[in-house]
Amino acid sequence: MPDVLHTPACAVHLLSDGVSYWDGGGAFGLVPRVKWSKILPPDEHNRVPQELRSVLIQTDGQNILVDCGVGNKPNDVIAAQYEVRRPRGHLLDDLARHGLAPEDIHAVVFTHLHGDHAGWATRMTGNPSICAPTFPRARYYAQRQEYHDATHTNERTRNTYFPENYAPLMQAGVFTLLDGEAEIAPGVRAVPTPGHTAGHQSVVVEPVGHPPVLILGDLATYMIQFARLPWVTAYDVLPLVTIETKRAWQHWAHAHQAALISPHDTQIPVGRLVKTDKGFFDVQPAAL
Numbered sequence: 001m002p003d004v005l006h007t008p009a010c011a012v013h014l015l016s017d018g019v020s021y022w023d024g025g026g027a028f029g030l031v032p033r034v035k036w037s038k039i040l041p042p043d044e045h046n047r048v049p050q051e052l053r054s055v056l057i058q059t060d061g062q063n064i065l066v067d068c069g070v071g072n073k074p075n076d077v078i079a080a081q082y083e084v085r086r087p088r089g090h091l092l093d094d095l096a097r098h099g100l101a102p103e104d105i106h107a108v109v110f111t112h113l114h115g116d117h118a119g120w121a122t123r124m125t126g127n128p129s130i131c132a133p134t135f136p137r138a139r140y141y142a143q144r145q146e147y148h149d150a151t152h153t154n155e156r157t158r159n160t161y162f163p164e165n166y167a168p169l170m171q172a173g174v175f176t177l178l179d180g181e182a183e184i185a186p187g188v189r190a191v192p193t194p195g196h197t198a199g200h201q202s203v204v205v206e207p208v209g210h211p212p213v214l215i216l217g218d219l220a221t222y223m224i225q226f227a228r229l230p231w232v233t234a235y236d237v238l239p240l241v242t243i244e245t246k247r248a249w250q251h252w253a254h255a256h257q258a259a260l261i262s263p264h265d266t267q268i269p270v271g272r273l274v275k276t277d278k279g280f281f282d283v284q285p286a287a288l
């Protein structure tokens with residue numbers, strides 16, 4: 001996978017932890033199947049592919065990871081819900097291809113703490129009941145609201161959050177909870193983008209002399225969902241908030257000609273927002 005961006009001061013790389021298959025109705029919510037299936041044909045079980053994508057940002061002498069896949073810890077819910085057909089849990093191999101070991105990561109930013117974004121935050125130790133941070137020198141970041149919701153689940157959210165991914169971070173004292181926008185490194189900031197979850201955040205990279213990069217997280221699971229405001233997943237806990245968040249960031253992305261990175265799109269990993277002849281937004285694959 002080519003780099004999204006490579007300047008002497010800043011590089012952005014796409015990584016993957018595998019491809020999972022999820023129910024198309026969950027991915028597209030109220031959008032009729034007759035519409036979304038033309039864009040993303042489902043398999044015989046009505047499932048659609050979702051890349052488990054992470055982003056590596058290298059700037060200012062730091063290696064920053066945004067999201068960290070589904071991981072390799074045994075988990076019955078993940079096994080049942082996130083059918084991963086391509087090898088699951090190869091994020092660390094992908095990192096190694098960039099010459100990096102887990103101890104080379106300085107920061108891990110979670111867009112949110114769902115199981116398909118926080119899996120590699122921890123891994124099992126020699127004692128099977130104990131998990132420890134996978135990236136031993138990293139500081140981990142999420143919004144305080146997200147951590148609250150992940151630790152106060154209800155019947156709807158329970159099967160999306162797995163404490164073994166983040167409780168050990170708090171115990172180890174390596175988890176920083178953010179209250180709104182925050183600089184992670186020079187030119188790299190976390191920005192609240194609520195809707196998928198109340199405490200969801202995205203990451204903006206602003207390299208000098210280049211258009212910015214917006215790492216969407218699940219603000220839009222697929223690129224088409226960033227372009228079409230009412231196309232929201234069934235998983236979003238605040239779908240009407242998602243629409244307003246997307247509306248604001250659509251205008252920002254178009255005005256800045258930002259490169260957009262999708263968390264799960266297998267067809268358009270990186271795109272740019274364009275306006276069609278009819279005045280609607282669309283996302284086109286970005287030339288890398």
Ligand SMILES: [Zn+2]
Pocket residue numbers: 114116117218263264
């Ligand atoms: Zn996701």
